[in-house]
Amino acid sequence: MAKIDINKERCKGCLLCISVCPKAMLKKSKQLNKRGLNFVEFQDTGSCVGCSLCAVICPDCCIEVYK
Amino acid sequence: MITGNEAIAEGALDAGCRFYAGYPITPQNELPAYMSRRMPQLGGIFIQAESELAAINMVFGASAAGALAMTSSSSPGISLKQEGISYIAGARLPAVIVNIMRGGPGLGNIWPAQSDYFQATKSGGHGDYHCLVLAPSTVQEAYELVKLAFYLAEKYRNPAILLADGMLGQMMEPLVKNPKSKIPNPKDRRKEWALTGCKGRAPNIVKSFYMREGDLEKLNLALQKHYQLIQAKEERYEGLFLKDAQIILVAYGTMARISKVALHTLRQEGIKVGLIRPIALWPFPKKAFAAKSSSKVRYLVVEMSYGQMLEDVLLTVRDKEQVEFLGRAGGGVPSAEEIIKKVKKIL
């Protein structure tokens, strides 16, 4: 069991993390952050394995991974 | 007996300079050659860079790392260094730049000249900044002034230029090392701002880039206040016979030596001639002219250029008509006889 925490204010909506999540648990949110960007949300379906691929590709160091 | 170029190098080493980056260009070649021999003996660093431009940026790096750093060149090479000098001024770094001036513009020639006065004193690079500028007129003084240049550069965290010319650089004269030299050694100055690895402190940043609104203006205001302080405290000049002079020669460096010959000849003929020899070209010695501001004295500015220091004299003297000029450049050197003839014509 693992999970991630996304700093939604710092996310710039580049969506690269979504493209690498092997469990497709990341989704572009409908809401906007203070920058007016659609940040990415983590949908905890319980199948996150803490692989950290999302955190590695994130250009803005928004993602923390817990295992 | 030592050449001006080597005396300057020796003075820098005695001041504690342990980093030199340079590039070959006549007439200053003896200076880097001397450094290439002496620096290793003193555990210092000598680099012959790939260009004068690289050399000044190496001085930026060495100074940012806390070293007493220096470069030297001649006119065309100094032009290549202007951007680097502006960065050094903007980053508030101490550094010494030696210009053994030669005939210009363009490739010019290797004869002595004083045509880089504007470039040195009016900030040849971009932005509002000043370098301290010191101008020796003897080999001994060149040795002393480069030590002073390091001391002032460190004291004010500002680039300092030693402005000499090919004649002074190449001539040989005796050099007497005065142990009681009153110039304190800049070496023992702690530099908390230097880049040394942030062990035990917050990281240091050495830069001249200020993008946040108002930050660069704040830096400029601080620099201007700083320059006013330097102007108030660091004016230097030699005055001869100023009290009774009807006409005062104004000349620096090599031209001051030639002017002294004319002065003594004229005084023997009973003509009361004086001399103001600026030693600091920036800050320009306004005080030298203050003493005579009331009287009707005449000034004859003599330069190996077509009138650059002349403009500072005109800015300083109240009555512009008092000021006359005699100048030659491109390697031409006004002779004592020419000065004498001009003085007689004026009076």
Add this chain to the structure above:
Amino acid sequence: MNKVYSRPKALKDVSTHYCPGCGHGIVHRLIAEVVDELSIRERVIAVAPVGCAVIAYDYWAFDCSEAAHGRALAVATAIKRVRPETIVFTYQGDGDLAAIGTNETIHAANRGENLTVIFINNAVYGMTGGQMAPTTLIGQKTATTPLGRDAQLQGYPLKVSELLAQLPGVKYIQRTSLQSVQDILKTKQAIKEAFQNQMNGLGFSLVEILSPCPTYWGLSPLKALEWIKDVLSKEFPLGRIK
């Protein structure tokens, strides 16, 4: 649960000015991770370039200088000579290192300065609005090659890593890419080796990193990574060059 992945200590906890999907942010983090892992934060000194990464000093939590455009390797040479106990690296873009700074780059390399160079190749000038860079590809449209780079007029993409590899003073050159997570991890490995080389006094080490510039390639961040994989890395082959 405990935290297994988070911001490296050597990276300040601030947001960056880089565009969404820009490679600079990734490489800044990789360098900070390497600095933490080699525990050299208190010994490292960075020299930032002029370019998008000019304010890299706002993001790294260690000593940093900012050099005139193209002169980072001259500045770094002097810092390393004056302070040999520190670990000095330059972080430069293709314009800084391979256009205006080519002379400083070649001569620092030829002197075999014991330095680490992180070279970001994104085939354009980002900071100034997407102009042609020395590494712009033939046919690639930029702000200054509106009809695409034409070899007859603007010459060919400059392979500066291959050029430098000829110099005996150069000990290590690796070209990597940010096109995938796997490549990002390879990039980190190369950066680590380049730092370790300096720590072991090996000499001049350079890592060239093919990095996305979505804004001036006119592509989405994801498409930009694909463009590196399908196009840019064909012109600039990945792997160990020296």
